Amino acid sequence: MFAYIIKRLIYAIPIALSVTVVSFVLVYLAPGDPLNAIAPADAPEEVIVALKSAYGLDKPVPVQYGLWLLRAVQGDLGTSIASGRAVTAEVLSAVSNTLLLAGMAALGGVLIGCILGALAGYRHGTWIDRVATVISVIGVSIPHYWLGLVLTIVFSIWLPWFPAMGAGPGGSSEWLWDVEHLRHLVLPALTLSVIPMGIITRTVRALVADMLEQEFVTALRARGLSGVAVFRHIAKNTAPTVLAVAGLQIGYLMGGSILVETVFAWPGTGFLLNTAIFQRDIPLLQGTILVLCMFFVVLNLLVDILQPLIDPRMGRG
Amino acid sequence: MSASLELSLRAAAVAAPAPSRSYWLVVWRQLRHDPMALAAGLVLLIIIGAAVFAPWLAPADPYKASMIKRLLPIGSPCFLLGTDELGRDMLSRLMHGGRLSLLMGVVPVLAAFGIGTAIGLFAGYVGGKVNMVIMRVLDVFYAFPSVLLAVAISGALGPGMSNSLLALTLVFVPQVVRVAESVTTQVRQLDYIEAARMSGAGAFSIIRVHVLGNVLGPVFVYATGLLSVSMILASGLSFLGLGVKPPEPEWGLMLNTLRSAIYVNPWIAALPGALIFVTSIAFNLLADSVRSAMDIRR
Numbered sequence: 001m002f003a004y005i006i007k008r009l010i011y012a013i014p015i016a017l018s019v020t021v022v023s024f025v026l027v028y029l030a031p032g033d034p035l036n037a038i039a040p041a042d043a044p045e046e047v048i049v050a051l052k053s054a055y056g057l058d059k060p061v062p063v064q065y066g067l068w069l070l071r072a073v074q075g076d077l078g079t080s081i082a083s084g085r086a087v088t089a090e091v092l093s094a095v096s097n098t099l100l101l102a103g104m105a106a107l108g109g110v111l112i113g114c115i116l117g118a119l120a121g122y123r124h125g126t127w128i129d130r131v132a133t134v135i136s137v138i139g140v141s142i143p144h145y146w147l148g149l150v151l152t153i154v155f156s157i158w159l160p161w162f163p164a165m166g167a168g169p170g171g172s173s174e175w176l177w178d179v180e181h182l183r184h185l186v187l188p189a190l191t192l193s194v195i196p197m198g199i200i201t202r203t204v205r206a207l208v209a210d211m212l213e214q215e216f217v218t219a220l221r222a223r224g225l226s227g228v229a230v231f232r233h234i235a236k237n238t239a240p241t242v243l244a245v246a247g248l249q250i251g252y253l254m255g256g257s258i259l260v261e262t263v264f265a266w267p268g269t270g271f272l273l274n275t276a277i278f279q280r281d282i283p284l285l286q287g288t289i290l291v292l293c294m295f296f297v298v299l300n301l302l303v304d305i306l307q308p309l310i311d312p313r314m315g316r317g
Numbered sequence: 318m319s320a321s322l323e324l325s326l327r328a329a330a331v332a333a334p335a336p337s338r339s340y341w342l343v344v345w346r347q348l349r350h351d352p353m354a355l356a357a358g359l360v361l362l363i364i365i366g367a368a369v370f371a372p373w374l375a376p377a378d379p380y381k382a383s384m385i386k387r388l389l390p391i392g393s394p395c396f397l398l399g400t401d402e403l404g405r406d407m408l409s410r411l412m413h414g415g416r417l418s419l420l421m422g423v424v425p426v427l428a429a430f431g432i433g434t435a436i437g438l439f440a441g442y443v444g445g446k447v448n449m450v451i452m453r454v455l456d457v458f459y460a461f462p463s464v465l466l467a468v469a470i471s472g473a474l475g476p477g478m479s480n481s482l483l484a485l486t487l488v489f490v491p492q493v494v495r496v497a498e499s500v501t502t503q504v505r506q507l508d509y510i511e512a513a514r515m516s517g518a519g520a521f522s523i524i525r526v527h528v529l530g531n532v533l534g535p536v537f538v539y540a541t542g543l544l545s546v547s548m549i550l551a552s553g554l555s556f557l558g559l560g561v562k563p564p565e566p567e568w569g570l571m572l573n574t575l576r577s578a579i580y581v582n583p584w585i586a587a588l589p590g591a592l593i594f595v596t597s598i599a600f601n602l603l604a605d606s607v608r609s610a611m612d613i614r615r
Binding site: 014015016018019021022026027029137138140141142143145146149150152153157251252253254255256258259262263273274276277278285289292293296297300 | 453456457460461462463464465466468469470472473474476545548549552553556557558559572576579580583586587590591593594597598600601602605
């Protein structure tokens with residue numbers, strides 16, 4: 001088990017490194033000189049040279065990458081060109097808002113998905129099954145940015161139950177655990193939860209229906225085990241796969257939230273990415289993508305480590 | 318996504334000899350008797366038809382704005398589906414919008430289908446170290462959530478339609494390669510490939526005649542499943558302002574520009590998104606039907 005964890009950790013290092021490379025290389029995808037965003041077009045030669053050395057742009061690309069990585073590891077992601085503030089501070093506050101939104105959405109989506117999927121799998125071919133199937137198809141097909149708009153129309157304009165925008169009263173971007181802030185969270189989290197809900201419902205339904213046909217379930221029932229006891233066996237056998245799918249989905253939510261955050265003016269990474277892209281703020285773009293992807297890498301690592309804890313067969317391979 | 322991948326891989330593993338013409342006939346017959354596939358196909362046909370023939374069918378000019386006719390409700394005289402925030406006819410804009418939305422949804426999948434199959438076949442057939450290097454490089458793309466990757470690439474390249482097409486293609490290629498590579502690797506080890514090699518067939522003709530037929534099926538099923546994702550992502554990029562630029566009609570962009578209208582005329586604001594939803598659900602249902610129709614060899 002211990003050896004397995006070490007192996008996984010070592011395997012994550014090249015992935016994490018390559019993520020840093022991709023995040024860094026993104027700048028060079030951009031057309032034109034990154035300096036254009038900082039320096040005015042008619043800047044004199046000596047100003048350009050000074051700016052180049054200030055941002056380290058006068059060195060060869062691999063050296064630039066090395067220096068950038070060295071600083072990034074120490075928590076310094078540079079200075080935002082648009083706001084002049086430290087990128088690390090901006091990204092961290094935005095990421096915490098995104099994680100809160102994605103976490104809530106994942107919690108709701110996975111929970112409802114598991115319940116619906118299990119019900120549908122158990123009652124294969126009944127109306128519950130059909131309802132669950134329809135919900136899961138809708139969940140994977142719906143453009144969630146549109147769902148957010150529809151939910152705003154229904155629950156914020158027609159029925160004034162929830163606020164349509166922001167993370168708190170008066171446009172505050174600092175999160176507090178009080179009723180007013182929670183009310184702001186409801187609609188975006190609900191919107192975002194639909195994707196994992198659809199996929200988890202589909203997965204759990206297929207797994208449970210498949211499991212119920214297996215001989216060991218018949219054997220358990222033949223031995224006179226109660227429904228609850230049989231269910232415990234089924235839950236234990238489906239858990240690793242559900243965990244893997246759920247982990248992947250939570251990761252996708254951190255990307256998917258970009259669109260939902262735009263709809264609800266949620267002060268998270270989506271907002272930051274928007275600023276970064278349209279103001280051509282390269283350090284901010286790099287930093288946000290790097291931090292989000294690192295969370296994704298860590299999440300995948302956690303799932304890999306948790307899986308054999310639930311199902312010891314996996315750790316031996 | 319992974320469940321469907323497994324399914325198609327399992328189907329491929331059993332389908333050892335290259336499918337003959339009659340196989341596709343059986344699939345087609347199966348689809349023709351599937352009410353879900355027929356319904357989804359019909360809906361798609363109407364949407365695609367309306368988009369393709371928009372220049373002839375649309376009742377008005379999709380670019381013609383009018384300050385006094387802004388945000389007219391659905392069912393107004395002359396404007397069947399009302400007007401948008403600049404007074405342009407919604408029905409005409411939705412029909413014309415389908416052209417770009419469908420194009421931006423389908424083209425990346427087609428491109429990824431072609432490029433991904435080629436890379437996957439190559440990696441799977443050559444095997445060994447070359448395969449390992451290709452697959453490890455592509456693994457890097459899996460370290461990014463797909464929406465984030467699409468936004469990051471098209472954001473770095475700058476807004477624009479061709480850039481978002483490129484970004485979406487880059488998102489899908491590694492996924493298609495994975496499917497194609499794993500099927501190729503399985504098929505390559507089968508005896509009849511060895512027999513073909515013994516009888517002197519070159520690598521190219523073995524791939525073309527003996528491998529491709531087996532690989533196309535699962536990759537095709539996987540690619541049809543990507544269509545709905547691609548539609549949603551492509552329109553999403555336009556919604557963020559990264560794709561098509563105004564005043565071009567495109568569903569995602571229309572959804573964005575109409576956002577402020579939800580307080581005045583919510584139905585109109587919701588229309589473009591409803592079309593994205595209907596198209597994507599039809600693509601999904603059709604993909605499910607195709608998947609089960611092609612699984613008959615099990």
